[in-house]
Amino acid sequence: MNQDEFKVSVVIAHYNAGEYIRKALDSLVRQTMPQEDFEIIIVDDKSTQPLDIIQAYRDKISHLKVIIEEKNHGYPSIPRNHGIDNARGTFVMLMDQDDNLADDTLQAFVTFAGDDSDVIIGKYAAGKKFNGTQVPFKIRHNIKNADMVKNHILSTLAPHKMYRRSMLNAHHVRFYDSGYIPVEEDQVFNIKAYSVARNISILADKNYYFWNQRDDFGNLGKSSTYTYDEPWKFLNILSEVFTIVESSPKWTTELKSRLKAMYIGRLFNSAYTDVLEIIKIQKNEQQRGILIAGLREIINKRMAYPSLWDVPQASQWLVLGIKEGMNYDELLNLKTELFLPSRLLVEHTYFLNGKHVRDMNIKGQFYPVPIDFLEDSAPIDVC
Structure with a gap:
């Protein structure tokens, strides 16, 4: 297992995001956490478009790593797994290619996690352009050790969270191959994480994650292959x-x-x-x-x-x-x-x-x- 060299490894599965990835990367540039404390790992699923926009951020981001898959998988599961496998942070933050974070997200999550929280869930922004459940966050205050039932944890199974990497590795929490779980792969991943986590923490005092609805409806999770047709x-x-x-x-x-x-x-x-x-x-x-x-x-x-x-x-x-x-x-x-x-x-x-x-x-x-x-x-x- 890779030794911890950073506080956080931000893992982004990428495929032909084009200009849409700028919002994600700009929000990472603005993080209040010092850049020497986190790395960004972008795993490209064999895009058919150049990665020039991503490469241009090497001057703005101290630790930016780009991994290119040998073949296109068509799903984010395997790229995310490869990002986790290559991570060197105490925590792994999973982020989609067209979303963005509040400027203090990484620092706030790590600080609140301390030594005993293994999953940290931040409030999603609400609004016409944003997706994501609001149910676990209606209480509007932070919860160190959330209850699966009382705090509606099953209402939030999307992957945009921070996870303690040692927990992911110790219990082999990974995304299933699309040949077995081709739809709602994040639900299975998160329930596995919840089932072994010591503490699950919720930060609901403000918006931390902006799950953007793109104008072209081309979000990674909106692929036509995401269907229960069998x-x-x-x-x-x-x-x-x-x-x-x-x-x-x-x-x-x-x-x-x-x-x-x-x-x-x-x-x-x-x-x-x-x-x-x-x-x-x-x-x-x-x-x-x-x-x-x-x-x-x-x-x-x-x-x-x-x-x-x-x-x-x-x-x-x-x-x-x-x-x-x-x-x-x-x-x-x-x-x-x-x-x-x-x-x-x-x-x-x-x-x-x-x-x-x-x-x-x-x-x-x-x-x-x-x-x-x-x-x-x-x-x-x-x-």
């Missing part, structure tokens, strides 16, 4: 996340059960994924059946029935329908029935465990389905 892509990520959660050396059995329920809820219904749409875009009816059957197997084998009550309401009915053997058309009919106007939902509704539920017929048996979420059916704010 069953294995969706099944692999859910199965791998469950395996990581189940294998955590620090989480209790009760917390593991709850985190699995929370995660499947997020995966099934968020601003970026809708399981019914994912089933729909499969290539044919056979593929749709394979996906649903695979999901049913994971749910039945790896989730106890009581834990279904911990699934976020917007997804709970979907998980229950798939668990009980509904096919795609049946799930669509269940959705139609569930989303009927509220005036038609009076029958079979009551309160159970503090939730407003409605008994719904699923494969010939009535199940209580929470319906409070119907008052605000907007997608969950996640990244």
